Amino acid sequence: MENWKLRQATWKDKELLYEWRNDFASRSASFHQQEISMTEHESWLERKLSDSVSSIYILEINNEPVGQARLDRNSGVAHISYSIGGRFRGQGYGKLLLQLLEDEAAKESLVLVGQVKKDNVASQVIFQSLGYEERETEEFFEYRKTARNVLLKQTDVLRGGNPPHQ
Numbered sequence: 001m002e003n004w005k006l007r008q009a010t011w012k013d014k015e016l017l018y019e020w021r022n023d024f025a026s027r028s029a030s031f032h033q034q035e036i037s038m039t040e041h042e043s044w045l046e047r048k049l050s051d052s053v054s055s056i057y058i059l060e061i062n063n064e065p066v067g068q069a070r071l072d073r074n075s076g077v078a079h080i081s082y083s084i085g086g087r088f089r090g091q092g093y094g095k096l097l098l099q100l101l102e103d104e105a106a107k108e109s110l111v112l113v114g115q116v117k118k119d120n121v122a123s124q125v126i127f128q129s130l131g132y133e134e135r136e137t138e139e140f141f142e143y144r145k146t147a148r149n150v151l152l153k154q155t156d157v158l159r160g161g162n163p164p165h166q
C-alpha cells in the first residue's frame with residue numbers, strides 16, 4: 001500500500017531539484033525553457049530556501065521523492081510551480097501533490113494561481129478536477145482558487161497516509 005508525505009525541501013534536495021528542473025518535459029512546460037547550470041541552480045536554490053515568500057515542497061511516496069511544488073507568495077496570492085519526476089508520471093501523483101499543496105496554502109488562506117501552457121493537457125485536467133476557476137489568455141490557461149482544507153490536517157501530512165480516492 002502506498003504511503004505519502006509532503007515535506008519542505010532542503011539543501012539536500014539540490015541534485016534532485018536540479019534534475020527535475022532540467023528535465024525536458026518540465027522545461028517544455030515552463031515559461032523559462034533554457035537549461036540551467038548547477039552553479040545557477042545553486043544560487044537560485046539558496047535564494048529560494050532563505051526567502052520567506054517562497055516555499056518548496058517534496059512529495060514522497062513510500063519514502064521516495066516523486067515530485068516537487070513551489071509557492072511564490074505576493075500579497076496573499078501564491079503562484080504555483082510543480083512537476084512530477086519523469087518515471088512517476090501518469091499515476092495521479094500530480095493531483096495528489098496539488099491537493100497536499102492546497103492544504104498547506106489553506107493555513108495562510110492564500111489564493112492559488114497556476115499558469116498552464118495550452119499544450120499541457122495533463123496539468124489543465126488536474127487544475128480543473130480540483131475546482132480551480134479557469135481563464136484563457138492568448139498564451140496560456142490561468143487557474144485560480146482560494147485554498148481550502150480539502151484533504152488533510154497538518155498532523156496527517158506529517159504522518160503520511162494513503163492517497164485519497166477523489
Ligand SMILES: CC(C)(COP(=O)(O)OP(=O)(O)OC[C@H]1O[C@@H](n2cnc3c(N)ncnc32)[C@H](O)[C@@H]1OP(=O)(O)O)[C@@H](O)C(=O)NCCC(=O)NCCS
Nearest residue numbers: 025026029082083084089090091092093094121122123125
Ligand atoms: C503535468 C504533470 C505534473 C502531471 O502529473 P501526472 O501525475 O503525471 O498527471 P497524470 O498523468 O496522472 O494526469 C493527470 C490527469 O490528466 C489526464 N491526462 C493526461 N494527459 C492527457 C491528455 N493528453 N488528454 C486528456 N487527459 C489527459 C490524465 O488522464 C489524468 O486524469 P485523471 O486523473 O482523470 O485520470 C506531469 O506530467 C509533469 O511533471 N509534467 C512536466 C512539468 C509540468 O508540466 N508541470 C506543470 C506546469 S503547469
